[in-house]
Amino acid sequence: MAYTWEPKWEPFKVSVAGMVFTTCRDRVTGLIACPICIHAVSKCLGGSQPPSYQYENSFFFTVDDLISHLKTYHLRGWHRRIEKIASKAREEEE
Numbered sequence: 001m002a003y004t005w006e007p008k009w010e011p012f013k014v015s016v017a018g019m020v021f022t023t024c025r026d027r028v029t030g031l032i033a034c035p036i037c038i039h040a041v042s043k044c045l046g047g048s049q050p051p052s053y054q055y056e057n058s059f060f061f062t063v064d065d066l067i068s069h070l071k072t073y074h075l076r077g078w079h080r081r082i083e084k085i086a087s088k089a090r091e092e093e094e
């Protein structure tokens, strides 16, 4: 027996710790998708699909799980970049 899961995405607004963004949530299971991994803009927000995009399936039961995924998986690179810019700015000030 084949088992397939056909998600019925609907827009889902996340507002936590000063962060506000909209991603997709499955109407049936309640699973919340990572907006970056599944490209929420085209999946459930009516935007167009980019010609080439590295889709990944990342779904979470709670907003907390999604946030920790965003922090560890997507924001780490940004933090490093911001730190680099900040330390460069400090050097120039000295």
Ligand SMILES: [Zn+2]
Pocket: 034, 035, 036, 037, 038, 058, 069, 070, 073, 074
């Ligand atoms: Zn992700």
